[in-house]
Amino acid sequence: MSKIADNLLQDWRSQALKIETEVGRAVIGQPDTVRLINIALFARGHVLLEGDVGVGKTTVLRAFSRAIGGDFERVEGTVDLLPGDLIYHTYVDADGKPRIDPGPLLRHGERLVTFFFNEINRARPQVQSLLLRAMAERTVSAFNREYRFPHMTVFADRNKIEREETFELASAARDRFMFELRMATPSDPAIRRALAFDPAFHDSDRLIETVPAGLLPWEQLNEIGAGIQASVRASEALEKYVLALWEATRNPLAAGIQIDNVDMRRLILAGASPRGVSALVRAARVVAWLAGRDYLVPDDIQAVFPSTMVHRVFFTPVYELRRAELADALVAQILERVPAP
Incomplete structure (x- = not known):
């Protein structure tokens, strides 16, 4: 690569390490998860998360989303969720007229950077299939046109406790995720004490605000990712x-x-x-x-x-x-x- 490109990669490396440090301050006790999510972002891969309830999966993703910029979207997996629910939202307005608004995959346009599908195994296979296509192609066809979200990284987690009305991911579906990460409850006594008694860790919204916003130009993630692979x-x-x-x-x-x-x-x-x-x-x-x-x-x-x-x-x-x-x-x-x- 040219000297200019080498310098650019070095600048981005400094920012990538800074993102990891800042997220690690907000999400304590999960250094391996933070490091691997950071790796996935720059390798441009999707991530499947596993962990007990309340270990901070949403918090760590919101912290990364704030640090890298772009838009964040979260969807809850339910047994009655339909593929169309990811594409559009129908409702009756104040005048009694039917309306159709873009759904969670479309409403942000190309600004969609972090997409979190919570409890993906509660969603039916048809919904999972639509998400897998969006992951593979970073496009969705709707309303006679194609919508693109080229900068999107998909994160999904599975409900490990309840098994009723769940639909486990097929092997081909799991293969679409670069990583499967297991977030365990921290075992270090000092960290457990901080999580239990330090008020700073009891308000996730305020905690995420401590992470500096927009530490890098998210629109260039694909370009930098390709540069890393080539170098x-x-x-x-x-x-x-x-x-x-x-x-x-x-x-x-x-x-x-x-x-x-x-x-x-x-x-x-x-x-x-x-x-x-x-x-x-x-x-x-x-x-x-x-x-x-x-x-x-x-x-x-x-x-x-x-x-x-x-x-x-x-x-x-x-x-x-x-x-x-x-x-x-x-x-x-x-x-x-x-x-x-």
């Missing part, structure tokens, strides 16, 4: 390492991986997809960029491998019920067993 290179040895990791998701037994009380010959239904490995490399390049390097090292891959792969390895039905346990164990074993250059 960070991978050695031949690093490429072989990534391909070996990929093969281990498809045939862990051949990589010498063993998990207690699991027949490894019957565990895997499908390994990571080409899209998944592409997402892994894109995210790792952002990790390298944030570290000030223009080349990949194994640590960059390992930093994002669990969050990129844990939802992309699919088990046979006999083991799928143990997914939460087995996926983490498998990913950890792959990183341990596959030799890094």
Whole structure:
């Protein structure tokens, strides 16, 4: 890249790190989640969130939205939500006349940057399908025209407690998300005490206002993301390492991986997809960029491998019920067993 482009990437790196710092002040006890969301933004990938009720998923997304600018939209998943509800809103006005207004996907136009679908597994598959198309193409057809939101990043979370009237995401749907992030309740006693007793953390609106607004020109996120991908290179040895990791998701037994009380010959239904490995490399390049390097090292891959792969390895039905346990164990074993250059 040209010197001007290199300087621009350096300026953006400083701003990206500043965003991470500022959001981390508002959302304490979640440094890994904050870092990975920041990576996803610059890798231009969507994120699936999991976590207990009240751990701060909405707060962290609103904080990022304020920091990067553009518009924020939130939709609640319900069993009676229809695909059209994302596109338009119908109502009767004060004069008794029917009206149609743009829905949550359309009302912001190209200013839509952060779209949060809360409890996506409460929405029917038809609604999920519309969202997946919007994620893949960042366009929606409505009212005889095409609407574009080229800067949009989609975040979705799943209700893990109630199972009635829920519709789990299909494997192909999960594969559309770059990361699956698990936000746990902080375990550090000092952080738990602050969250429980410090009034500063009891008013989320006021808390988010502490994050500086518009720290970067969000309209250039796609351009900068492409610049990062073009500027960070991978050695031949690093490429072989990534391909070996990929093969281990498809045939862990051949990589010498063993998990207690699991027949490894019957565990895997499908390994990571080409899209998944592409997402892994894109995210790792952002990790390298944030570290000030223009080349990949194994640590960059390992930093994002669990969050990129844990939802992309699919088990046979006999083991799928143990997914939460087995996926983490498998990913950890792959990183341990596959030799890094």
